[in-house]
């Protein structure tokens with residue numbers, strides 16, 4: 503089938519719209535269902551503004567290369583200006599029988615300006631056109647997400663700075679492990695999100711290449727100048743193989759994969775917020791604007807927003823699998839399968855953007871309850887490792903120290919006491935090396951302060967880590 507997409511019958515000619523999708527080569531129209539099944543305009547109209555932008559850059563290049571005239575270009579620019587206004591004002595009449603965003607705009611252009619509109623598609627195919635549109639659009643969205651990732655990090659740094667000295671139990675296996683500072687815990691997410699940011703920035707480099715000029719698949723016989731189009735559209739360069747340019751969507755897969763990691767990190771944080779807000783833990787409270795009540799239990803205040811961020815991670819993971827699966831069986835070059843790339847991509851951008859936007863607000867608004875954290879750190883023998891390390895410093899081998907402390911924990915548990923609450927004589931029963939300086943290491947404050955190296959949980963280190971992050975995010 504010819505790739506020239508100017509419909510033989512279009513609004514300009516006043517012919518019946520039912521026939522507008524097929525070329526002179528066909529003798530029967532598609533059914534209504536097939537028409538709906540193949541149309542993408544209901545969702546790809548989202549690309550309208552970048553589609554126009556790409557078309558104008560293409561038209562200007564055609565004029566410079568003397569393929570179309572300056573008058574044609576003037577008409578195209580005027581027509582596209584009007585169309586843009588109609589779209590922005592929501593007055594544009596999107597027609598499913600015109601299949602996609604490209605044919606809708608082109609058909610409207612021809613109706614508005616006549617013959618010059620019919621020359622716009624010279625040396626171009628919808629195949630390189632759509633690839634260009636997606637890349638232009640995605641590039642802008644990545645820039646927005648990078649800003650949001652930075653804003654989220656800043657909100658978390660602020661939270662960490664307010665809690666450099668707040669002590670909570672750190673967990674492994676969700677069992678109390680060792681005391682950590684809440685600020686240190688929060689800064690862990692800043693690290694994750696900073697890698698997410700770097701992945702987005704890196705992915706953008708491969709998104710930002712111009713497919714236009716590849717035409718349907720093999721390039722075009724017109725004397726085009728791809729580099730100048732790339733420059734005008736702000737691309738870093740051109741896609742160097744026409745078959746690759748129109749067919750691969752690896753850049754989109756890469757983006758959704760980076761987005762899935764963003765959601766994974768937000769989901770882990772959300773999971774923690776949910777646990778921390780549960781009455782049996784009570785480390786935090788979330789303001790009412792992030793919570794909903796129950797239709798039956800009047801006392802309920804549920805953390806719906808973090809639960810939904812956790813839940814929406816599933817759809818982004820699904821989108822990643824959808825795109826990978828979409829690509830894996832396609833022979834070169836373009837296949838209509840690729841039309842299915844848009845909804846997963848759009849949905850991913852929307853989900854990540856909304857989740858991050860909410861998280862910026864939510865992270866800054868978390869109400870921390872240091873007294874609940876302090877009480878929890880006293881249950882679970884969080885400083886047992888500190889006692890073992892103390893004995894090692896006094897000369898015991900680590901394995902022997904480990905065993906001595908294990909016995910102390912067993913007995914303390916029976917007595918219903920924390921290690922710090924055991925009298926000196928009792929502690930000395932496990933090792934003669936214990937003296938009264940032991941209580942400094944058995945306190946949660948002493949424990950966290952002693953982990954004073956880069957990457958450690960000491961308040962002094964959290965302050966430094968927050969400072970480094972602020973410098974990076976400035």
Ligand code: ARG
Nearest residue numbers: 542602628629632838840841
């Ligand atoms: N709507 C199509 C897409 O999203 C545009 C390209 C159509 N190309 C074609 N040869 N049918 O991929």
